[in-house]
Amino acid sequence: MENSIIPISNFQLALTVILVLITGGISSVLKLGLLKSLIWGTIRTFVQLTLVGYALTYIFAINNLWLIIAIITLMCYIASRTAVKRTSNVPDYPTLLAFLSLLASTYLVGSIVVTLIISPDPWYSARIAIPIFGMILGNAMNGIALSLDRLYGEARSRTTEIEAMLAFGATPWEAIRDSVREAVRAGMTPTINSLMVVGLVSLPGMMTGQILGGADPSEAVRYQIVVMLMIAAAVAIGCLVLVGLSYKKLFNNDGALQPFYGVRP
Amino acid sequence: MLFEFKNITYTLGNEGPRNIRVSGTLYNGEVLIVQGPSGAGKSTLFRILSRLQSGIGGEAFLQGKSWLQIPSSIWRANVHYLAQKPALFDGSVADNLAIPFAIRIRNSKALDVNRARELMERLLLPAQLWNQDARTLSGGEASRLAFIRAVLINPMVLLLDEPTAALDEPARQSMYQVLSEWLTTTDRAALLISHTDDYRQLEHLSFLNIKPLGGHERYGK
Structure with a gap:
């Protein structure tokens, strides 16, 4: 039984672009008008969570x-x-x-x-x-x-x-x-x-x-x-x-x- | 003097607001008929007099005591506004009649069931309605139920906002009959809004005419 967390490397994280492409594809094929929100939301998710990750590391240390x-x-x-x-x-x-x-x-x-x-x-x-x-x-x-x-x-x-x-x-x-x-x-x-x-x-x-x-x-x-x-x-x-x-x-x-x-x- | 209001002032309408100022006096057993075209502010006057909303000026007195000296809940129970649209609560007709007796202001009193049943009969409501779901009542039945409830809580002044609007002729006559008998006990008076002159069978009438463009006029009994 594996008992440790499997880390996600930067490259593996970048592969989530596939998921964004799927979502974006559906949006543009059906003309849902969500593409801009999707891109902005994706960027925010990356930035916000990365910052929170750093902040929490710092806060936990202090x-x-x-x-x-x-x-x-x-x-x-x-x-x-x-x-x-x-x-x-x-x-x-x-x-x-x-x-x-x-x-x-x-x-x-x-x-x-x-x-x-x-x-x-x-x-x-x-x-x-x-x-x-x-x-x-x-x-x-x-x-x-x-x-x-x-x-x-x-x-x-x-x-x-x-x-x-x-x-x-x-x-x-x-x-x-x-x-x-x-x-x-x-x-x-x-x-x-x-x-x-x-x-x-x-x-x-x-x-x-x-x-x-x-x-x-x-x-x-x-x-x-x-x-x-x-x-x-x-x-x-x-x-x-x-x-x-x-x-x-x-x-x-x-x-x-x-x-x-x-x-x- | 039982009830008096002096220079009650309020504003109607958002565009081109107009001020209305009215005064009136009621002695025991009297009925003040409030007249004026639709939108003249008759219901608003009643709501202000029963302290369900605030005007911008004026003062009312119950047995000579200013409304500033009487807590609002006691005032409202004594200067009781019966809205044009009858308020129905979940439950049977009997539950609806008992609702005012569940609040603290009447802690020692219970609904007088015999009196309630007698009033229903007087107002031509069949006895089997007693246990019926109040939401199934017709408009005319509902307005009579609300009227009975208003009489049962025994206010000093009843503010009746078109109580007969949904009633047929026999029901209308029976309501005025009950009202005029109710008024024969001391310390009771009523104000009435009615678009027809069906109130002629009432006695001790006086009139208050609210004019739409700010003026007001009183003429005697």
Whole structure:
């Protein structure tokens, strides 16, 4: 049993051009208009990942706690901007609340996983912490984008009911809580569904990577279980915090639904 | 004096916005008919008076107390806006009638089932609707359901936005009959938007005419 990673040489890496040619061929034959994006995307993939590779090598070598915290916080910020941009229902949404909810979920769940479950030495090992936090963040980002979008979508489609609740004397929370519940559910559903099919439909990226890297599949599986459950927890926390912080923005100071979101007769 | 609003000012329309300023006074048992052409801002006035949106000026008083001194949820339960489009929630007709009683402001009260059933009968809704899915109701049934729910939460002032628009003549008469009986208890009054003059069977009427180009005019009872 070969137990080491098979390195990809520069020449072998260059052979990936074959793959790009296939993709590009399909695009130009069918006139998909994707050729420019494909070339630009390919260049970016090479450049970005090469730089990240160098950066991670450097960061792992230094392994400074404050540098790790700074990097993870920056990653949270970029993720929150991406999440907010992706939500078509949400107008002028400030990144701050998304940032706060990602910080809360990522740091809480990530710290539990890194210090309690994996417990490397030193406990803040960059080689463990950065990939783990990154995986949590990527999934939490998708989750909060979905639930934020759903919250605003629900508030629009249920305007009549929400305003009727207010007219009965409900507080904003009482009037909106069904929509909040739907929003959190929407954010968590893909993660919960992935718990059902993991390993059956496809092998998760991290597990694949470990196996290609020469790890024993049964060891890789243990890591993958930790990863799946930590992602579920992080998505749940992220959605809950964000929707809990955001629902108030749908109402004005007097507790009435903001006019922009209301569809008037 | 039960309900009064002074110089309620709001803007209509984004292009060529126009300001509207209206005032009105209601004593116990009175009905103020709000008139004006479509788009004159009648519904907007009701929404402002029930604090579902903000105007740009003016003040309203319930039993002499300014709306600035009353929390919005308490105000809205007492100056209750019944929207033109009836709000239906998931569940049966009975569930829909019980919804206002699930919120904290009415923690000690439960839905008066006998009164609810009596009102349904008065408004010509068959008793077997009670357990029916509310989403299957016709437009006329839904608007009567919403009206019954508004009466059951027992506000002081009812803001009725074209409550009879979807009703046939017998249902319309029965609704006004229930409304005029409801108004005979003290500390109750209503404002009504109606495009027809089908409200003639109501008593103690006064009128407020909102004009589309900024002016307003009141004429007496």
